[in-house]
Amino acid sequence: xxxxxxxxxxxxxxxxxxxxxxxxxxxxxxxxxxxxxxxxxxxxxxxxxxxxxxxxxxxxxxxxxxxxxxxxxxxxxxxxxxxxxxxxxxxxxxxxxxxxxxxxxxxxxxxxxxxxxxxxxxxxxxxxxxxxxxxxxxxxxxxxxxxxxxxxxxxxxxxxxxxxxxxxxxxxxxxxxxxxxxxxxxxxxxxxxxxxxxxxxxxxxxxxxxxxxxxxxxxxxxxxxxxxxxxxxxxxxxxxxxxxxxxxxxxxxxxxxxxxxxxxxxxxxxxxxxxxxxxxxxxx
Amino acid sequence: xxxxxxxxxxxxxxxxxxxxxxxxxxxxxxxxxxxxxxxxxxxxxxxxxxxxxxxxxxxxxxxxxxxxxxxxxxxxxxxxxxxxxxxxxxxxxxxxxxxxxxxxxxxxxxxxxxxxxxxxxxxxxxxxxxxxxxxxxxxxxxxxxxxxxxxxxxxxxxxxxxxxxxxxxxxxxxxxxxxxxxxxxxxxxxxxxxxxxxxxxxxxxxxxxxxxxxxxxxxxxxxxxxxxxxxxxxxxxxxxxxxxxxxxxxxxxxxxxxxxxxxxxxxxxxxxxxxxxxxxxxxxxxxxxxxxxxxxxxxxxxxxxxxxxxxxxxxxxxxxx
Amino acid sequence: xxxxxxxxxxxxxxxxxxxxxxxxxxxxxxxxxxxxxxxxxxxxxxxxxxxxxxxxxxxxxxxxxxxxxxxxxxxxxxxxxxxxxxxxxxxxxxxxxxxxxxxxxxxxxxxxxxxxxxxxxxxxxxxxxxxxxxxxxxxxxxxxxxxxxxxxxxxxxxxxxxxxxxxxxxxxxxxxxxxxxxxxxxxxxxxxxxxxxxxxxxxxxxxxxxxxxxxxxxxxxxxxxxxxxxxxxxxxxxxxxxxxxxxxxxxxxxxxxxxxxxxxxxxxxxxx
Numbered sequence: 001x002x003x004x005x006x007x008x009x010x011x012x013x014x015x016x017x018x019x020x021x022x023x024x025x026x027x028x029x030x031x032x033x034x035x036x037x038x039x040x041x042x043x044x045x046x047x048x049x050x051x052x053x054x055x056x057x058x059x060x061x062x063x064x065x066x067x068x069x070x071x072x073x074x075x076x077x078x079x080x081x082x083x084x085x086x087x088x089x090x091x092x093x094x095x096x097x098x099x100x101x102x103x104x105x106x107x108x109x110x111x112x113x114x115x116x117x118x119x120x121x122x123x124x125x126x127x128x129x130x131x132x133x134x135x136x137x138x139x140x141x142x143x144x145x146x147x148x149x150x151x152x153x154x155x156x157x158x159x160x161x162x163x164x165x166x167x168x169x170x171x172x173x174x175x176x177x178x179x180x181x182x183x184x185x186x187x188x189x190x191x192x193x194x195x196x197x198x199x200x201x202x203x204x205x206x207x208x209x210x211x212x213x214x215x216x217x218x219x220x221x222x223x224x225x226x227x228x229x230x231x232x233x234x235x236x237x238x239x240x241x242x243x244x245x246x247x248x249x250x251x252x253x254x255x256x257x258x259x260x261x262x263x264x265x266x267x268x269x270x271x272x273x274x275x276x277x278x279x280x281x282x283x284x
Numbered sequence: 285x286x287x288x289x290x291x292x293x294x295x296x297x298x299x300x301x302x303x304x305x306x307x308x309x310x311x312x313x314x315x316x317x318x319x320x321x322x323x324x325x326x327x328x329x330x331x332x333x334x335x336x337x338x339x340x341x342x343x344x345x346x347x348x349x350x351x352x353x354x355x356x357x358x359x360x361x362x363x364x365x366x367x368x369x370x371x372x373x374x375x376x377x378x379x380x381x382x383x384x385x386x387x388x389x390x391x392x393x394x395x396x397x398x399x400x401x402x403x404x405x406x407x408x409x410x411x412x413x414x415x416x417x418x419x420x421x422x423x424x425x426x427x428x429x430x431x432x433x434x435x436x437x438x439x440x441x442x443x444x445x446x447x448x449x450x451x452x453x454x455x456x457x458x459x460x461x462x463x464x465x466x467x468x469x470x471x472x473x474x475x476x477x478x479x480x481x482x483x484x485x486x487x488x489x490x491x492x493x494x495x496x497x498x499x500x501x502x503x504x505x506x507x508x509x510x511x512x513x514x515x516x517x518x519x520x521x522x523x524x525x526x527x528x529x530x531x532x533x534x535x536x537x538x539x540x541x542x543x544x545x546x547x548x549x550x551x552x553x554x555x556x557x558x559x560x561x562x563x564x565x566x567x568x569x570x571x572x573x574x575x576x577x578x579x580x581x582x583x584x585x586x587x588x589x590x591x592x593x594x595x596x597x598x599x600x601x602x603x604x605x
Numbered sequence: 606x607x608x609x610x611x612x613x614x615x616x617x618x619x620x621x622x623x624x625x626x627x628x629x630x631x632x633x634x635x636x637x638x639x640x641x642x643x644x645x646x647x648x649x650x651x652x653x654x655x656x657x658x659x660x661x662x663x664x665x666x667x668x669x670x671x672x673x674x675x676x677x678x679x680x681x682x683x684x685x686x687x688x689x690x691x692x693x694x695x696x697x698x699x700x701x702x703x704x705x706x707x708x709x710x711x712x713x714x715x716x717x718x719x720x721x722x723x724x725x726x727x728x729x730x731x732x733x734x735x736x737x738x739x740x741x742x743x744x745x746x747x748x749x750x751x752x753x754x755x756x757x758x759x760x761x762x763x764x765x766x767x768x769x770x771x772x773x774x775x776x777x778x779x780x781x782x783x784x785x786x787x788x789x790x791x792x793x794x795x796x797x798x799x800x801x802x803x804x805x806x807x808x809x810x811x812x813x814x815x816x817x818x819x820x821x822x823x824x825x826x827x828x829x830x831x832x833x834x835x836x837x838x839x840x841x842x843x844x845x846x847x848x849x850x851x852x853x854x855x856x857x858x859x860x861x862x863x864x865x866x867x868x869x870x871x872x873x874x875x876x877x
Contacts, residue, residue, distance in 0.1 A: 091343055091401075094401065096582050098578055099535075099578025101575070102528070106572045110568070
């Protein structure tokens with residue numbers, strides 16, 4: 001029973017980290033038709049620099065701010081400096097983002113070396129809440145709270161604001177939206193940067209959940225985020241949330257109760273969804 | 285007669301290249317021959333991807349995974365069952381590559397364009413994940429080492445030079461087949477699907493089936509190059525199967541010119557020669573140079589090199605007439 | 606403003622007359638029975654019924670948004686219908702995909718040219734010819750190595766004076782030539798029924814006249830259903846005209862009858 005609760009909570013916690021990473025990927029894909037292959041690299045950039053700052057200043061908040069902003073800045077540079085020159089040539093944009101994977105990863109190897117790093121947990125989040133004979137760390141609980149709060153804010157942004165309405169309209173039909181005299185460029189840039197910020201943010205708060213990080217973590221996160229997009233469906237906060245929680249729970253439960261099939265669980269979910277609901281569970 | 289002559293002149297560059305490749309071992313040193321072997325193997329991989337990527341317009345991101353499946357099959361059969369004969373290993377590797385393509389294609393072909401890319405990406409990563417996670421069997425990130433040169437059962441053992449010619453022969457055979465496929469009615473149907481899918485359906489083509497068949501053929505040749513690579517390098521690592529490897533093959537096609545077949549070989553040549561020289565300066569910084577290659581190729585050379593060369597050669601031919 | 610529909614045209618009036626005249630002896634190629642198409646609440650086609658006899662040339666006219674292209678898409682299988690039945694050569698094809706309809710002998714052209722721009726003129730035609738043959742799966746012989754098909758392609762291209770341009774890319778052709786190719790491609794498979802969607806779209810009147818002449822020569826034995834804005838095209842080619850108006854066939858008859866029908870003039874010709 002205790003194991004069950006812990007597994008459930010861990011699954012939700014992991015799910016919210018996934019949600020933070022996958023949202024940006026999903027929105028950019030839905031709005032601009034680009035699979036940003038460097039999205040995982042942005043997560044990694046946030047994790048390295050954000051954690052470095054947090055450890056140096058003992059301030060998680062400062063770490064999050066720096067990590068998220070760095071990722072957003074790199075995202076802005078990618079979008080404004082490169083991607084905008086070939087709108088509608090999705091494949092070319094995707095290949096450019098792949099180029100950035102190599103560049104960003106290698107720069108981090110250059111600066112930080114190749115060794116694994118541990119995440120930052122502030123002193124006030126040390127310790128665990130007792131559940132039966134076991135315990136669930138406070139910092140993981142805080143990730144659930146932060147993730148849920150981010151989710152609510154993003155959902156309100158998407159559903160209740162004018163910007164959200166434009167984003168949704170742009171996903172349905174970019175040409176008609178542009179034809180109505182709405183300039184989609186700032187919306188695209190904003191979405192891209194917001195997604196990048198969330199990835200960097202997830203890098204800082206998610207690092208302890210993942211048990212540290214290294215140069216490969218960005219890519220690992222990215223694969224799972226792709227799974228989230230396929231399972232949940234592309235282009236909405238709800239889709240990213242459903243996909244992320246499902247995969248987070250499935251992976252954790254398999255990890256606890258069926259170790260041997262754990263790495264296949266996400267793929268099984270994905271293939272099931274593809275066979276029966278090819279557009280993902282939540283469709284716009 | 286004039287027609288025949290024009291046709292012959294058209295093939296002069298290919299023939300010159302062929303002669304150069306045949307003479308290579310007596311011209312270049314061993315390091316270079318090894319480099320050329322690698323260019324040929326990845327050239328074949330890129331050419332097989334071009335069949336679906338450039339000609340059909342399917343953005344498959346699991347091509348290196350299928351390459352890896354074939355290579356790992358060869359390596360595992362050798363390591364655990366001590367099978368040495370090429371005549372067993374190669375068919376086994378190819379069958380696994382084709383089987384993987386059949387399954388992956390079936391799943392991924394439910395989607396198009398970017399979504400197809402997304403799904404093939406995830407499927408390719410499944411293979412990559414397996415090569416790492418099943419480290420007790422596959423050797424994990426260190427890879428599967430000590431795969432020997434092929435044993436053809438003809439009573440002689442391979443030297444690196446033999447290996448080079450072996451690769452060259454299989455490369456030529458494979459490219460010949462790919463060339464024929466591309467110029468056949470089926471090959472043109474793929475190009476038709478890329479350019480106007482609805483028209484193809486209105487003309488009576490079962491578009492899904494054509495895509496599927498192309499995907500499997502492409503997977504077959506990815507398997508061929510995977511087997512060659514396993515024997516040639518003696519080592520299969522997860523990095524050979526991951527999405528960076530698939531992306532590398534894609535950028536080779538873009539650099540050389542997508543949908544041109546030969547362009548893929550040119551791209552392979554440029555990437556490996558560049559890697560060879562950059563690594564001579566600094567091994568650690570090669571990924572940055574590669575990343576810049578991606579960006580530069582996409583921003584400034586989207587059409588690729590082959591069409592430029594082709595136009596140039598056509599001008600030369602026109603001058604000769 | 607949507608003009609009100611004339612109420613004194615009895616539904617199915619013309620169809621009834623036609624059937625009495627033709628009797629059973631003439632082969633019915635296409636039978637459309639109460640075909641309807643809704644997009645959400647929007648009714649684009651409302652219970653459309655008509656028949657096409659073998660060898661007939663029928664024009665479908667109507668103002669923009671009348672549902673002509675939707676009807677073509679439904680007939681060729683690109684858009685699923687909401688209700689009704691379609692029979693082609695006595696076989697029900699209501700739910701068959703376009704490619705299967707094509708191999709049964711139902712071909713179509715597109716209002717917006719759908720050619721293969723990066724392929725040569727000759728290969729475009731050859732690809733169209735192979736589409737309904739088992740050779741479409743052949744992988745080893747060059748597409749130009751099939752003698753019979755090459756001969757047929759040459760015949761087709763010579764008809765429109767494009768044989769000399771067989772090695773140029775489609776993208777290098779002019780608009781008029783592309784429209785000709787559009788029709789050549791749909792004819793290449795020797796279909797039993799040909800649906801031509803606005804064959805003269807975007808052509809000058811000279812080009813259009815040439816095209817009409819060409820179609821005249823090409824489709825002598827083929828059953829043709831065509832849509833057009835161009836009245837010349839309609840009245841030169843068609844033996845029968847159907848008027849589609851907001852998803853319903855409101856009148857049909859010989860070109861003269863339609864031309865003189867005051868209600869049609871009011872709705873269609875008058876509104877131009």
